[in-house]
Amino acid sequence: MAKIIGGIGTSHVPTIGVAYDKGKQDDPAWAPLFAGYKPVADWLAEKKPDALVFFYNDHATTFFFDLYPTFALGIGERFEIADEGAGKRPLPAVRGNVDLSIHIAESLVNDEFDITTFQDRAIDHGCASPLPLLWPHAPDWPGAIVPIAINVLQFPIPTAKRCYKLGQGLRRAIESYPEDLKVVVVGTGGLSHQVHGERSGFNNEDWDMEFLDLFVNNPDELTKLRHADYIRRGGAESVEQIMWLAMRGALEGKIRELHRSYYLATTTAMTVTLYEPV
Amino acid sequence: MNPQLAGLDDLQGTYVFDLRVSHRAMKLNRFLWNMIGAPARDTFKADPVKAMTEAGLSAEEQELVRKEDWIGLIRYGASFFVLEKFARVAGRTNLEVYAMMRGETFDDFMKTRRVPECR
Ligand SMILES: [Fe+2]
Numbered sequence: 205m206a207k208i209i210g211g212i213g214t215s216h217v218p219t220i221g222v223a224y225d226k227g228k229q230d231d232p233a234w235a236p237l238f239a240g241y242k243p244v245a246d247w248l249a250e251k252k253p254d255a256l257v258f259f260y261n262d263h264a265t266t267f268f269f270d271l272y273p274t275f276a277l278g279i280g281e282r283f284e285i286a287d288e289g290a291g292k293r294p295l296p297a298v299r300g301n302v303d304l305s306i307h308i309a310e311s312l313v314n315d316e317f318d319i320t321t322f323q324d325r326a327i328d329h330g331c332a333s334p335l336p337l338l339w340p341h342a343p344d345w346p347g348a349i350v351p352i353a354i355n356v357l358q359f360p361i362p363t364a365k366r367c368y369k370l371g372q373g374l375r376r377a378i379e380s381y382p383e384d385l386k387v388v389v390v391g392t393g394g395l396s397h398q399v400h401g402e403r404s405g406f407n408n409e410d411w412d413m414e415f416l417d418l419f420v421n422n423p424d425e426l427t428k429l430r431h432a433d434y435i436r437r438g439g440a441e442s443v444e445q446i447m448w449l450a451m452r453g454a455l456e457g458k459i460r461e462l463h464r465s466y467y468l469a470t471t472t473a474m475t476v477t478l479y480e481p482v
Numbered sequence: 483m484n485p486q487l488a489g490l491d492d493l494q495g496t497y498v499f500d501l502r503v504s505h506r507a508m509k510l511n512r513f514l515w516n517m518i519g520a521p522a523r524d525t526f527k528a529d530p531v532k533a534m535t536e537a538g539l540s541a542e543e544q545e546l547v548r549k550e551d552w553i554g555l556i557r558y559g560a561s562f563f564v565l566e567k568f569a570r571v572a573g574r575t576n577l578e579v580y581a582m583m584r585g586e587t588f589d590d591f592m593k594t595r596r597v598p599e600c601r
Pocket residue numbers: 216261263330393444
């Protein structure tokens with residue numbers, strides 16, 4: 205049977221991808237960011253998971269608002285990385301695992317979680333910006349991803365609690381997969397930031413720390429917050445942190461935080477954390 | 483009113499993008515979204531007015547795009563996430579767009595940041 209061996213929380217700021225592509229690993233302004241991912245990359249290299257399930261959001265790239273899925277699971281041997289207006293990134297297409305993706309879709313839907321599925325579509329920075337900091341991509345990615353996109357752009361978006369429940373459903377799906385795969389669940393987004401309107405550039409470090417602590421010790425409290433609470437405390441776009449709660453739902457119960465890195469340089473509190481079930 | 487969003491009326495400088503806004507500004511947002519495709523970028527660069535007219539943009543919408551009025555576009559109903567695709571075409575970084583939405587010069591905005599060199 206497949207098993208969830210850990211969880212990762214990570215920002216997915218597009219500039220992380222830009223800095224990576226430009227080779228800014230040793231630039232003093234960027235070095236702390238890259239250093240923050242190193243222990244997580246090392247852990248992944250040591251544990252060698254077969255798959256990373258990514259709870260992430262599309263940024264109106266793969267989907268447009270004329271048909272914007274609340275939850276959408278990707279199926280494919282490969283996922284191309286999307287051109288978001290600045291051209292293609294120099295990265296190989298990410299590997300997928302068709303059987304695992306289909307099993308998760310079947311399990312979720314039969315579990316009354318009626319998820320949308322997509323195929324043959326490129327995925328954007330929501331998934332692709334942190335990925336090369338976690339996994340090497342030369343000559344090829346070491347494992348597969350299962351992308352699960354969550355609408356956090358066009359309200360109504362799912363509640364924090366619903367995301368948590370999606371994670372619980374994912375766990376049932378993984379644990380009923382017959383192959384002995386090791387799976388890590390990744391929740392992306394945040395932390396505090398706002399990127400639209402005159403309030404752009406808003407951050408709240410105190411709230412970020414509180415969020416990270418509650419995330420480990422009392423996630424129930426985070427699932428009770430409304431979108432308005434996230435918007436007020438962490439900035440409008442920080443509402444995407446509800447995607448971390450999907451990862452937390454998949455790791456329900458006691459977890460241990462093995463790593464936390466937090467780097468607030470310009471506008472988004474760039475964060476990466478690592479958890480293991482206890 | 484969506485109860486998940488109630489109580490934000492006093493929050494300045496924040497424009498919630500919901501289905502009402504999306505429905506109203508559909509053509510504008512689709513036009514901005516199309517900038518993820520190289521052909522649409524080329525068409526726009528070759529003849530912006532023709533590209534916008536063919537996309538069905540109103541005179542008001544065309545003016546906002548032509549002036550690269552970022553905060554005006556947001557207030558009108560553009561989603562930032564398609565606006566940033568157009569920003570790439572306009573040769574603007576997100577940091578520059580944030581500064582302009584705040585009504586600040588880029589240098590003044592960057593002075594408010596912890597690591598201004600991180601760009
Ligand atoms: Fe995002």
